[in-house]
Amino acid sequence: LSMETALRNAVETGEGLYMAYQPLVQRNNRQLASAEALVRWRHPQRGLIPPGEFIPLAERSGLILPLGEKVIDLVLADMRAWKATGKKLISVAINLSTAQFWQSNFVNHISQKLRDSQLSPALITFELTESMLLNREAEGATLLKQLRALGCGIALDDFGTGYSSLSYLHNIPAHSLKIDRSFIEALHPQENSSRTIVAAIASLARELGLKVVAEGVETEQQWNLLGEYAIDFIQGFYIAKPQPASHFAELLEAN
Numbered sequence: 001l002s003m004e005t006a007l008r009n010a011v012e013t014g015e016g017l018y019m020a021y022q023p024l025v026q027r028n029n030r031q032l033a034s035a036e037a038l039v040r041w042r043h044p045q046r047g048l049i050p051p052g053e054f055i056p057l058a059e060r061s062g063l064i065l066p067l068g069e070k071v072i073d074l075v076l077a078d079m080r081a082w083k084a085t086g087k088k089l090i091s092v093a094i095n096l097s098t099a100q101f102w103q104s105n106f107v108n109h110i111s112q113k114l115r116d117s118q119l120s121p122a123l124i125t126f127e128l129t130e131s132m133l134l135n136r137e138a139e140g141a142t143l144l145k146q147l148r149a150l151g152c153g154i155a156l157d158d159f160g161t162g163y164s165s166l167s168y169l170h171n172i173p174a175h176s177l178k179i180d181r182s183f184i185e186a187l188h189p190q191e192n193s194s195r196t197i198v199a200a201i202a203s204l205a206r207e208l209g210l211k212v213v214a215e216g217v218e219t220e221q222q223w224n225l226l227g228e229y230a231i232d233f234i235q236g237f238y239i240a241k242p243q244p245a246s247h248f249a250e251l252l253e254a255n
């Protein structure tokens, strides 16, 4: 069975596909604030395949739209299950692929799914990267305004890695900005340039009214260094790895 055929089967039947949830905590008190949903695929013979492998495969083989569809359904189903067992829900971020964001009728489609789920749209955030809007910024901003109008959140992912970051920030109606983990990785007490970059991105974003997330925080030292900047939320292995839905439900319970 080729990987593509196996992935096609998974997307069609849902078998082996599930979501992991990584907490975001508040910088000031470490309280659970929200989560990012990350798709996982367990191949019937080969076991877990990294998303860095199967997402590009899905893009090449025309499976990215049905996969993205599946991701939304899985997240909404997990959230409904948490709600049904009395958990206090927090906002969950879903990563969008370029093709998914630009498919015609995307906003209506999301709107319908949210209505069917009976979950508050405010509980869903969409994460997108600046490369998704490349050369289509005005159109993209219009779509994002429509998603916002539904009540959903918008987060700019991997911020700082694209080339048009500043004009993009000015024109895109987002609620939050996620500083790419490459900048966090480079943070050291003796390393001034990455500290200057993180400080500048964070204060610029805050001035523009965006919430600021530091991604990829792995160490206590990084956590401590980040205390100096205008950062609202922290995500990374230092806090928690992405968790299966059942484990994440326990975090919600404890919350």
Ligand code: G
Binding pocket: 037, 038, 039, 050, 051, 052, 055, 071, 095, 096, 097, 242
């Ligand atoms: O956990 P991590 O290895 O999960 O993810 C690797 C990459 O795959 C990241 O760039 C991440 O944004 C992407 N990714 C993870 N889950 C999803 C998803 O549900 N949809 C899309 N489009 N990308 C995802």
Ligand code: G
Binding pocket: 022, 038, 095, 157, 158, 181, 215, 216, 217, 218, 235, 236, 237, 238, 242
């Ligand atoms: O592109 P995006 O930012 O959505 O990617 C999310 C990816 O980052 C996932 O693969 C997730 O597992 C990974 N990730 C989350 N926290 C950390 C971390 O602290 N360190 C590293 N190296 N990767 C992380």
Ligand code: NA
Binding pocket: 036, 095, 127, 157
């Ligand atoms: Na993301």
Ligand code: MN
Binding pocket: 157, 158, 159, 178, 180, 181, 215
């Ligand atoms: Mn990111």
